Amino acid sequence: MTVEPLVDPSGAEVMASLVARSGPGQEPAADMEDLAEALRALLGVEAGCDTRVRLGGNLFDVVITGSGAQAYAVVAAMDKIQGGCGPVIEDPANGWLYWLVPPGSTARWEPHPYAVCLGAPHLITLPPLERTAPPGPYWLRPSASDRLVPAGPLWGLLAQLRPDPTPHELLAAQLGTHR
Template identity: 75%
Template sequence: MLRQQGGCGPVIEDPEAGWLYWLVPPGSCTRWEPHEYAVCLGGPHTITLPALNRSAPPGPYWLRPSASDRLVPLDPLRQALALCRPESTPHAALAELLGLTL
């Protein structure tokens, strides 16, 4: 993402859940196609952002701090996820947490 974007947008790591949260532009979930390695959620789902100065655990922290108005673009994110193939896939755990049916 750093090379593709000329700098990476904000990323939050939640070490307890084993998840990364990429902050994408508003409305992205309407354009997000199903993906094996990521889920894109919009309203009514929310996350609590860590304090801007939180850069280490415990709890969620800024793996890549927010810089100005830069967010993570969808297409490079999808490509990076497909290339890196992170484990484990989030779908079942997220569905259970949110009470969703896959």
């Protein structure tokens, strides 16, 4: 019987062995790129820049409605429901409100005569956090880190209060889709 002498591996050899057994090296987790993109976008908004953000993922989807008197009544109702409405952007050029709703809302959103819900792969441009009046899109209800607009109550209030103009045709034209 032959006995091999015990040899203590060096620290470098131990680390090399651990790295070799740990799987593919130098590859970030799949969701880390999404997180990094989201953080860069949110830092841009906080720094006072208009920032394009991909909808869906872990951030939010968006519901688009007209921005007339009925839409403002929906905002007031959501203020009462939420103790302050979640984030809403007004776009005076298009006459729309963008309601930031939880991610995944698009998959559960039933067709609505007064609103469109969009998620991935669409993009939205978020105005700087301090922009709370025109010119350009602005925060009608500022973004708060602790809330989004709940899609279910929003859907019901929009059906009840019917904000005009509806975004369907103009949005379809901008996105290059058909109704």
